[in-house]
Amino acid sequence: MNKIKEKIEEIRPLDEDAVKSAMARQDTLTKPPRSLGVLEELSVKVAGITGNYMPAIKDKVIITMAGDHGVADEGVSAYPKEVTPQMVYNFLRGGAAINVLARHIGARVVVVDMGVAADIAIKSRDENFVDKKIAYGTANMTKGPAMSYEDAIRSIEAGIEVLETEIEKGIDIVGVGDMGIGNTTPSSAIVAFITGEPVEKITGRGTGLDDEGLEAKVKTIKKALMVNTPDRGDAVDILAKIGGFEIGGMAGVMLAAAANKIPVVIDGFISGAAALIAYELSPKIKEYLFASHLSVEAGHRAILDHIGIKPLFNLNMRLGEGTGATLGISIVEASCKILREMATFEEAGISEKE
Secondary structure, three states: OHHHHHHHHHOOOOOHHHHHHHHHHHOOEOOOOOOOOHHHHHHHHHHHHHOOOOOOOOOEEEEEEEEOOHHHHHOOOOOOOOHHHHHHHHHHHOOOHHHHHHHHHOEEEEEEEEEOOOOOOOOOOOOOEEEOOOOOOOOOOOOOOOOOHHHHHHHHHHHHHHHHHHHHHOOOEEEEEEEOOOOHHHHHHHHHHHHOOOHHHHOOOOOOOOHHHHHHHHHHHHHHHHHHOOOOOOHHHHHHHHOOHHHHHHHHHHHHHHHOOOOEEEOOHHHHHHHHHHHHHOHHHHHHEEEEEOOOOOOHHHHHHHHOOOEEEOOOOOOOOOHHHHHHHHHHHHHHHHHHHOOEHHHHOOOOOO
16 A cells, blocks of 8 residues: 555646646647647646656557456356457457557557456567456455455556556556456446446446346446445545456556656546546546547446546547557647647748737
8 A cells, every 4th residue: 555655645736837838839839829729738738747848759558457357247248258368368469459559559558467367378578468467357246345455455556566667668658448358347336436326327238238238237236336335435445345456457557657747548438437546546646637538338427527537539439448548649649749840930930910
């Protein structure tokens, strides 16, 4: 827990001087003031995060965290849990959607085993794979806590460690993604509990449940909440009772990134649940988060509203893996290029507004 507290204490408010300088530069660029709307706002926010009024985004990283869930035994997913390790191998071979989109924007993908219910046989020299396995999946949260309090702490600390290792390789922005069959169920439980929204309202079909499956999923989440009664004032307890290892890991990545002045682009519903945990641990993290897209998953809007951030786009996506975050990074990068590379009125010899 000391490592978590240390990171929280290191999170500082945005650099106001950099924000003011970035805003001033935006007003000198060859365009009417505010004519690029959100693109201008994004670049100014990145300036405040990094302390550089002309930030450059070169080293882009997607951290995709994988873990299995004991609650999958309740039939809350249309896919079997064997898909989790199979998709991990797909990530490492470069064949998944996240790999395609990461190549598209020039980002590297780091795959982390936080709690896959199988051994991942990977050569030690594979720099794109990190083994932080805490256990072979969480316990079934309808019968008790998903994990121990100590393991919840370990999962967050593992995320911190992964991010700080990546800093050594170079990182200007990070996107977080997930993989784990059944993980919309603990995410829905977290969202319902923290936001206070009804379980029925924030629970979606995940990988494609039919009406009967969705009804059973809602009942499963209600049972887990009733059995576990998480402590509303303790984010670690919430994670331990109704969360997942990859959810804790992503929360740790976010805390460490904020502590190191690195912008964080969150993906969809699962990484949004992780953002809720991080936000409960430290509301200061809001200033470091960028919401990439609005997921099709029913509860995603409740997450963003609770934290107070707006999605950049809505493409009816719900895949996870960090796919939306990857596209979000490309937009944030574009905003910074506008700030850095666009000519000023003086440089271009163009008359300004009278």
